[in-house]
Amino acid sequence: MGTYLVTGAAGFIGSDVSRRLLDDRHTVVGADNLNDAYDPRLKEWRLKRLSGRTGFTFRRADISTPEGAAEAWGEEKYDGVINLAARAGVRPSLRDPAAYYAANVSGTLQLLELCRQRGVKKFVLASTSSLYGAHNPRPFREDADITRPFSPYAASKGAAELLCHTYHHLHGLDITILRYFTVYGPAGRPDMSVFRFIQRIAEDMPVIVYGDGQQERDFTYRDDISAGTVAALRPLGYEVINLGSDHPVPLRLVIDEASRRLGKAAQIEWRPPAPGDVPSTWADISKARSLLAWKPTTSFEAGLDACVAWYLAERDWASSVNTLD
Secondary structure, three states, X not given: OOEEEEEOXXXXXXXXXXXXXXXXXXXXXXXXXXXXXXXXXXXXXXXXXXXXXXXXXXXXXXXXXXXXXXHHHOXXXXXXXXXXXXXXXXXXXXXXXXHHHHHHHHHHHHHXXXXXXXXXXXXEEEEEHHHHOOOOOOOEOOOOOOOXXXXXXXXXXXXXXXXXXXXXXXXXXXXXXXXXXXXXXXXXXXXXXXXXXXXHHHOOOOEEEEOOOOOEEOOEEHHHHHHHHHHOOOOOOEEEXXXXXXXXXXXXXXXXXXXXXXXXXXXXXXXXXXXXXXXXXXXXXXXXXXXXXXXXXXXXXXXXXXXXXXXXXXXXXXXXXXXXX
């Protein structure tokens, strides 16, 4: 069994990666600064399900500074580091790009330095499909051009990827970069479409749609993402790997399916296309299949069922989570 540092451990993906490692009887040190980028009650809900589990230690720390990263790290000897601490989301990054660069670029740099200094060879970085922009052919392959990002969020993740390659080249770190495609699931981020659509349909609030609703996203269920993330701890040298469902879904279909499950019609408020958004995403996952023996196992229909069930079970407080941009 190994010992792993998971940053962003109270986050949507980080909490499930931590859960999966603990289920496999590994030791996990989870770090998170519990910021208010979105409603902290979601982070508290996720963290509560990890607290008290055998092998889990939580540290509240901000990895964007050397002092904070060292506090998150502690004195443990790690078999690997999984960096899931990040500011995520396209539209919020337009309002506060500095926060994105602090978390996503500086935070990654601090952890890479600690890996170098303390002899930890394995580093896994969460990156994003937003890097592919609008000029690459679909499905997106990992060797596509990522030099034309549309948002500070995408640009910050691209910069973090470049740092990773540098540390692999100079210091021999074994680094796997995972480009996630539109992750959804129970207790998800409230700025993401699935949470927003379910809540706003259930509570008879307007569903805000940017553009015509025909833009497509390669929705990928959280449990599949966490399984791929843990699989990426194996030695690979230096690799960039897509994790997606290989099944793009139009946003309008998501609204229709959520409405059907909730038994309510959506009140759609149409708005112009949002700056920074890409029209469509679609992952080529052949590399994940060959290198990680990974493939998604949750259909969008089953994943949406789980999201609706979670929301209805937690509705007393989830109904008041802010889902506006």
